[in-house]
Amino acid sequence: GAVVSQHPSWVICKSGTSVKIECRSLDFQATTMFWYRQFPKQSLMLMATSNEGSKATYEQGVEKDKFLINHASLTLSTLTVTSAHPEDSSFYICSATGGRGYNEQFFGPGTRLTVL
Amino acid sequence: GENVEQHPSTLSVQEGDSAVIKCTYSDSASNYFPWYKQELGKRPQLIIDIRSNVGEKKDQRIAVTLNKTAKHFSLHITETQPEDSAVYFCAASPNTDKLIFGTGTRLQVFP
Numbered sequence: 001g002a003v004v005s006q007h008p009s010w011v012i013c014k015s016g017t018s019v020k021i022e023c024r025s026l027d028f029q030a031t032t033m034f035w036y037r038q039f040p041k042q043s044l045m046l047m048a049t050s051n052e053g054s055k056a057t058y059e060q061g062v063e064k065d066k067f068l069i070n071h072a073s074l075t076l077s078t079l080t081v082t083s084a085h086p087e088d089s090s091f092y093i094c095s096a097t098g099g100r101g102y103n104e105q106f107f108g109p110g111t112r113l114t115v116l
Numbered sequence: 117g118e119n120v121e122q123h124p125s126t127l128s129v130q131e132g133d134s135a136v137i138k139c140t141y142s143d144s145a146s147n148y149f150p151w152y153k154q155e156l157g158k159r160p161q162l163i164i165d166i167r168s169n170v171g172e173k174k175d176q177r178i179a180v181t182l183n184k185t186a187k188h189f190s191l192h193i194t195e196t197q198p199e200d201s202a203v204y205f206c207a208a209s210p211n212t213d214k215l216i217f218g219t220g221t222r223l224q225v226f227p
Contacts, residue, residue, distance in 0.1 A: 032213055043205060043217045044160065093159060095215075103148035103209045107159040 003027050004096050006108035013084055014116055021079045021111045023094030029074035030096035034105065035067075038091040050077050074098075084115040118143040120208050122218030130226055135193045137221045139206035142187065148209035149182060149189045153202045154220075160205060164191070196225045 003026040036044040050056040050071035068080040095105040147168040152160035206218040
């Protein structure tokens with residue numbers, strides 16, 4: 001149990017285009033979902049926290065107009081990188097809580113974004 | 117906000133030896149401390165966690181200790197094996213559910 005999926009697993013796009021990444025909890029209802037960004041050989045940096053039906057809470061320094069988060073249901077959250085640029089190239093990982101245990105997060109497999 | 121420091125950044129050990137990774141956190145309200153193993157290009161995998169009302173927890177070759185007074189927690193891996201080679205992250209969770217990750221430790225176990 002407590003499986004989180006992400007789609008796509010990788011994406012290559014041209015500079016200036018927008019990219020949408022989906023995060024789904026497959027066998028539990030995710031009360032809260034989190035989005036992280038991980039650059040090569042670095043740690044996971046929390047970008048934002050989203051709760052179903054409400055606006056996401058962004059971490060300091062994360063542009064909310066550039067990284068649009070929608071948590072429309074208890075099993076789906078989406079991250080849209082708008083007007084992507086090469087510096088947005090990174091590994092984006094989502095996680096979800098609500099399956100079991102307080103605080104425990106279940107991670108998706110990640111999405112490798114490359115912006116040309 | 118919470119800040120988590122992790123040491124060392126790299127650790128090389130001989131197969132069969134023990135490995136210890138240490139983390140410190142800043143927010144005394146943090147009450148949940150998980151450890152993750154991440155292989156290249158993969159998702160972080162929870163290997164062990166500890167809550168603030170417990171001082172030590174063990175699961176086979178892996179143990180975690182927590183010193184709330186000093187705001188330290190450590191991961192201990194005994195009898196290391198080559199398949200333990202990966203990047204390990206500690207994290208701390210304030211009451212708000214979110215996780216703040218340490219900077220990571222690249223562990224290499226040589227046969």
